[in-house]
Amino acid sequence: xxxxxxxxxxxxxxxxxxxxxxxxxxxxxxxxxxxxxxxxxxxxxxxxxxxxxxxxxxxxxxxxxxxxxxxxxxxxxxxxxxxxxxxxxxxxxxxxxxxxxxxxxxxxxxxxxxxxxxxxxxxxxxxxxxxxxxxxxxxxxxxxxxxxxxxxxxxxxxxxxxxxxxxxxxxxxxxxxxxxxxxxxxxxxxxxxxxxxxxxxx
Numbered sequence: 001x002x003x004x005x006x007x008x009x010x011x012x013x014x015x016x017x018x019x020x021x022x023x024x025x026x027x028x029x030x031x032x033x034x035x036x037x038x039x040x041x042x043x044x045x046x047x048x049x050x051x052x053x054x055x056x057x058x059x060x061x062x063x064x065x066x067x068x069x070x071x072x073x074x075x076x077x078x079x080x081x082x083x084x085x086x087x088x089x090x091x092x093x094x095x096x097x098x099x100x101x102x103x104x105x106x107x108x109x110x111x112x113x114x115x116x117x118x119x120x121x122x123x124x125x126x127x128x129x130x131x132x133x134x135x136x137x138x139x140x141x142x143x144x145x146x147x148x149x150x151x152x153x154x155x156x157x158x159x160x161x162x163x164x165x166x167x168x169x170x171x172x173x174x175x176x177x178x179x180x181x182x183x184x185x186x187x188x189x190x191x192x193x194x195x196x197x198x199x200x201x202x
Contacts, residue, residue: 041120048072048098053120059083061162071095073102073115076143078134082150086159087129095121103138106151114138127153 003011048054053070057079060068069091072079085091095104097115104121105112109132113121136147 041122042118043096043120045096045098045117048096053094054096059085059162067091067161069093071104073097073104073136073147074099075141076136076147078104078136078147078149080149082152084152084154084159085127086156086161087127087153089156090124090126092122092124100140101138102136102140102147105135105137107133107135112137127151129153129155 043051043053049072054072057070057072060070062068067086067089069083069085071093073095074097093104093111093113095113095115096119097117099117101117102115103112104115106125109125109127111123111125113123115121115138130153132151132153134149134151136144140147
């Protein structure tokens, strides 16, 4: 079968691009340890406030010393409205929503995630010292533009770690781990208002 020269060029070009694409993926997966997001964790949106994973919200330190931030989104605020984290130390965020889809974005960093009711979004990142602005980047209603929170990052030597050392996500029915560096759960029917803060270039 005769193949036109232009068809050969397109076939060779396409094959080359695919080979480069899959080679990059293989290199990052094996040599650099990078993998696509695969964390799948579910939760009942109606019971988030009573779930030990998010009651109360805030910063927790696991027995292995890892730092975890537990955040709940609802129209039109993030709980807690302010957190303090250590600089240069990996922090794993666990985020969920009790009403509609939100977008959790730490401004001027590459840390962001969709927050979908019924699921727990998770990502791990590190920060430089400074003040960060957290916004919702997924339209969630008429008050969308008012949905923000603050994140303060201090040198690790100055950071006051939580006094408790429970696991970051207790089993169902377990005892909640008290927060540190975050605001508590508001009383029934109440809301926690976040205050805007100047962002910091990560």
